[in-house]
Amino acid sequence: MTTADLGGAPGRTMPRWLRLSWLMGPGFVLVVLPFLGAMIMLAAYSLNYRDDNGMGLGGSIWREFLTDPFSWQVLWNSVRIAGLATIFTLIVAYPTAAALLKVRNRTWRTLAYVALFSPLLMSVVSRSYGWLLLLSDNGFVNQMFGALGLGPYRLIFNETGVIIAIVHVILPYAVLPILNIMTQVPPIYGEAAKDLGAGGWALFRRVTLPLTLPGVIVAAEIVFALSISAFVTPSLLGGGRVLTLSRLVYDNIGLVEWGLAAVQAIVLLATALAALFVLERMNRATHAGKGD
């Protein structure tokens, strides 16, 4: 693209760095700068402590957090819940994407997309209270179990309810990348496998899944990052039983313990980044396996 393309003087080429600045500028200002600013602020808060002698600079808050077994227990809880939510989301998202791929009727496809994205159209608080009504001991789900002579089961105010609600809201984020990669797999691969005698399971295991694995890993990255930082759902549906790091961050902000909240927020971010790093390495390995 030249400056003429952008409406500038003909015959003069805009330098590459300037073109890149034009293109990346808005994103940089809206995303990167606030993120960097927030990280610098968090780092500064995490090193600022306040005690009976006043304020000071040092690593005492970090030391307090990292040497406390309770911190690690809560961090492990957060990772475990995010991991479980990721696994269950992928288990639901994969067949959902496959089904969406096969829907040819435009009306049905539109309706399916509306249903899929409906959790994102309402506030997380309203959605959580909806789950309270559905999953409570006297709620609709337990009434259905009751009609079958089962239950009631405790489906809410524990990890079960939290994971169900998280899976519900992040499902669209998982379906889209999987669906995207499924549309890129040429149907002829499946037909060739069938011609060579592959059954349904073998076709899935040896052809479809390996070819769509990069989409699954991207979905896992998005879902894990969203799940580990989920706050409202564990707070409202956990009933105090689901201790996560995001909840501790909120509690400490409420107590005006900025330093500890900053340390916990940085640890939460670092954990999410570490998980993304591992998943991205897996993603590259799948590409390398295909000779990319």
Place this chain on the structure above:
Amino acid sequence: MTETNLRSSRRAFMMGAAASGVALAAPRGVRAAGNVTVTQFIWTGAQEPVPRRIAEEFMAQNPQVTIEMIAGTNGATYPKLEASRDIDPDSPLLNLGFFNMDASERGRARDLWLPITAETVPNAGHILPAYRQADDLGAFFCMDVGGLAYNTEAFDSAPDSWEMMFAPEFKGKVAFFDSFWAGNGFAVMAHLHGGAEAAMEIYEKAARDGHIHSLVTSNAQLQQLLVSGEVVLAPHFRGVVLPWANEGAPVAYAVPKEGQVAFPEGFQLVNGTSDDQLAVCHELLNQSLSPENVLDYCETACVVPLMDNVTLQGALAEDPAIQPEAIEKAIQLDYADIAANAKSWANEWNRRVKANL
């Protein structure tokens, strides 16, 4: 007095009081120069309509004044206010608002408030002496009382003791607010059992024994649990429970024999407010503390007035929970102590109660 007479006399009283209020407020006006915007923090739910009405009336009387509202909870708003003062002491998030004693004591320790005196806000002079704040930091003009909220279908007679929260027959049927020391019975149990450590042991044992159904974070959660009968007993405030009962829910409020928790509520004026804003805030506070507005607020929010020129009317006035002897017997919590210990209690609560649920 018949119901019709009662309504008629109350309406006449309100109309007369409103007229006198307007007459009193109109000539004073606000002497601030130019346009002034002040931000007021209000609570949601039943506490919301009256401050909004007063603000609308004030802006109609003073066209140069804009009153912006922030509606929320002390828990969510107080940290933002303190953060805004840390960033710029002369530009606080809000200029005046409703705060409970817990937030007030935390703010006092951080030099967050300005005095509200009878000189600058004449109506503040009618606050009962027992509820005036040291250095006039705050105008606590009303009070809610905390007791036991229960499902009426689960009890033959109303629960009558704080200790019933931990009675074995209610195992798995009791809920508490999470980390809300004045509202979840913790401060009361500490008061009754000789200290916070004793109270923490009681809650820890209850958590380990599966006695606690859940820890809630909102009124709506607790309402759903109590109405459905999943939870039959919980400590909570009269001003929150009565509107639920009035809507027909099978819940009621009971006064524990050990005494209810006194929970004063009122205004704080925020340090860092400019002189022009202060002039507006003083007038707005004075109007908000007029007898008719305080009465309207107390009736709407089901709270008890703490002013010598305001008396509740009708059935509300006859509620046993707010009779003089009940109020006199109310447990006066040390909110400064609660504010000072909030961090360490939260720490222990997380490790010993929540981790064992």
